Amino acid sequence: MLKIKSLCALIALSAAPCVLAEELSETGQFLDGVAAIVNEGIVLKSKYYESLELIKEQAVANGFQLPPEAILEDQVLERVILNEIQLQRADRIGLQVSDQMLNQVLNDVAGNMGATLATLPAKLAEQGINYQDFRRQMREDVTLEQLRRIDVDQRINVSPREIEQCIADLEDNVVVNSEYNLSHILLSLPESASSAKIDEIVATANDIYRRASEGEDFRQLAARYSESSTALEGGTLGWMKGEAVPTIFTEILAPLKAGDVSKPFRTATSIHIVKVNDMRSAVERSSIDQVHARHILISPNEIIDDATARQQLEDAYDKLQNGEDFGELAKLLSDDPGSANAGGDLGWAGPGTFVPEFDAAIEKLDIGEVSEPFRTPFGWHIVEVLDRRVYDNTEDLKERNCVVRIRAGKRDDELQLWMRRIRDEAYVDIRM
Secondary structure (H helix, E strand, O other), X not given: OOOOOOHHHHHHOOOOXXXXXXXXXXXXXXXXXXXXXXXXXXXXHHHHHHHHHXXXXXXXXXXXXXXXXXHHHHHHHHHHHHHHHHHHHHHHOOOOOOHHHHHHHHHHHHHXXXXXXXXXXXXXXXXXXXXXXXXXXXXXXXXXXXXHXXXXXXXXXXXXXXXXXXXXXXXXXXXXXXXXXXXXXXXXXXXXXXXXHHHHHHHHHHHHHXXXXXXXXXXXXXXXXXXXXXXXXXXXEEEEEHHHOOHHHHHHHOOOXXXXXXXXXXXXXXXXXXXXXXXXXXXXXXXXXXXXXXXXXXXXXXXXXXXXXXXXXXXXXXXXXXXXXXXXXXXXXXXXXXXXXXXXXXXXXXXXXXXXXXXXXXXXXXXXXEOOOEEEOOEEEEEEEEEEEEEOOHHHHXXXXXXXXXXXXXXXXXXXXXHHHHHHHOOEEEXX
């Protein structure tokens, strides 16, 4: 996204309009102006219209109707403004997506399309999609997801009591023994909302449930009313194993069959409605390979940029090579609140417990070997493999699955709160 970091920021503080009619795009064409000034950056109208047309194309391809034009335009403008706010934050903390990481993501996309990374440009061209535009958008999407993992996921705490309750609920649970294709509508309950406002939101939720139960397209309702990040994609959550279904959905899903819609149900900060698009029996898990590792994490922030975080870990790596104690360095340096006090110890973990970049780094190491610094969405890491084993303890597996499910259940609420906060803190001047 084109940004004007000095002129527009200066003009934004005055009463004078910021006119950029003669800004050029990367192709040398004249851009059509500014949709909004956001802090020290701008959102171009061309970016807004591009996003609007993409949403419309996806809706046509998936066969559902979007909200009325005026409402849709407001939703899309708010989405691109929120994206710009997040990208600016990512830039401030030095968050970058390397070409290697992006190529891994694109390779997965290509595989899902029956192509390879090398043939992906041609495959996209068949659908009228420019590869460079697609690559640029994917880099932005991956950046936003990394930022949310750092700012949102690390704020989510799971208590021992929640884990105990989750494990107790797993016994003979029909949800855990199934796989679900779900769609979802979320309505936020603002912290400052009056009782009258809450009653209004509850009434809206009940009306949505009634209309969905009577056969109205759930995707259309999600696009019109949902405040979730999946709203304009029809609220789709896709397929997930029962053990990965957010815990807040478990009790709700138990009596539902394919095609059913749940009654509205509340959490602390929102109201949810879930539709079961489809369901099937899940494949039972067998024994798994586990690794016992410890790590040191340094996360970029407003004070420590990406290069500084990497340099600090390179210095720590040199100290480890000279015999300093890994655990003591982890207690001193690591930004991981869950493991720092334990000397970076992550305990025993199976496949999929960590992000792919972390799993890939561990996979290359022998027992007792320490990695060189490497990057994940959370920041820069050094990891040491302490041991490996084949493990089939069902109770331990249940506990780890419960942690994942509880965190997933809390993520939407935490994400909405975080987005509201950063939006409220931002300077936004809409020019459309």
